[in-house]
Amino acid sequence: MKWPRLFGTSDESSVLRLSIATTLLIAIFGVVFGLVSGSFSIVFDGVYSLIDASMSALALAVVRLITSYAVNVDLPRKWRERFTMGFWHLEPMVLGLNSTLLVGVAVYALINGITNLLSGGHELHFGPAFGYAALTVSACLAMAVVESRANRRIRSDFLRLDIKSWIMSAGITAALLIAFSAGYAIQGTAWEHLTPYVDPAALVVVCVVIIPIPLAEIRQALLDVLLVAPPDLKRHVDAIAARFVERYGFEYYRAYVAKVGRSREIELYFVVSPDMPPKRIAEWDAIRDEIGRAIGGDESHRWLTIMFTSDPQWAE
Structure with missing residues (x-):
């Protein structure tokens, strides 16, 4: 059996x-x-x-x-x-x-x-x-x-x-x-x-x-x-991030990606203006969820970090 x-x-x-x-x-x-x-x-x-x-x-x-x-x-x-x-x-x-x-x-x-x-x-x-x-x-x-x-x-x-x-x-x-x-x-x-x-x-x-x-x-x-960024993954994440920068009026973004075996390691930092109207935590989380869905892929083998900051040093 x-x-x-x-x-x-x-x-x-x-x-x-x-x-x-x-x-x-x-x-x-x-x-x-x-x-x-x-x-x-x-x-x-x-x-x-x-x-x-x-x-x-x-x-x-x-x-x-x-x-x-x-x-x-x-x-x-x-x-x-x-x-x-x-x-x-x-x-x-x-x-x-x-x-x-x-x-x-x-x-x-x-x-x-x-x-x-x-x-x-x-x-x-x-x-x-x-x-x-x-x-x-x-x-x-x-x-x-x-x-x-x-x-x-x-x-x-x-x-x-x-x-x-x-x-x-x-x-x-x-x-x-x-x-x-x-x-x-x-x-x-x-x-x-x-x-x-x-x-x-x-x-x-x-x-x-x-x-x-x-x-x-x-x-x-x-x-x-060596965590070399796969070109196709980098292009995909860049396209998604640029779209959200334009949609929500962020200043710019920084994307860091790597492929480790079957996993996809993705870190996204969105730099926002200090004068941007405040949002509730739930609203920021909703934007994160939206970005995650747009990036797609197998979530069980994806390490995704999305951060919003007005300090450029956090993104570099």
């Missing part, structure tokens, strides 16, 4: 759990078949999947923290007192760490592949290697499709990265499948002396292709950690 809740596509956590379980199976499968077939590229594929599974488990823990804080449930009081501004900042850290580890593993495997090529390669049992590659490609593509369909509704950065990982894994294993097929085909021909080079050559090509892919995630994670 608990199976659908543990492994499903209804929410971010259940999809990540399904991904972790599948990745672990593929990782174990890869390491075992890599050792049996004598393929370093398959062992690399298994280790790559193992690291991906561990990072997905960490991502799942962060998702639970972020969700618990956002909906105000299942979070110890002590944690709320110590993390008063939420856990959104953990998301880019985990995404950056995940991508960095994947790049590091790929670079290490690339060096090993080149070393193996220069030393004359090694013998490979193509039967088990071919079977592994075919099954793994099918599993990776199936998971990529399942997660893509789920993320159309969920819209999670973690799932987006996980989908990329599944596509990368499918691409890696598909390249190995092609290489193993070619190696098997040249056995018993005049090109048979090249078969020891098939596995390390495939490993080198795969690593060269996949190393640049996580770099975009590392860049985005750094932008989030």
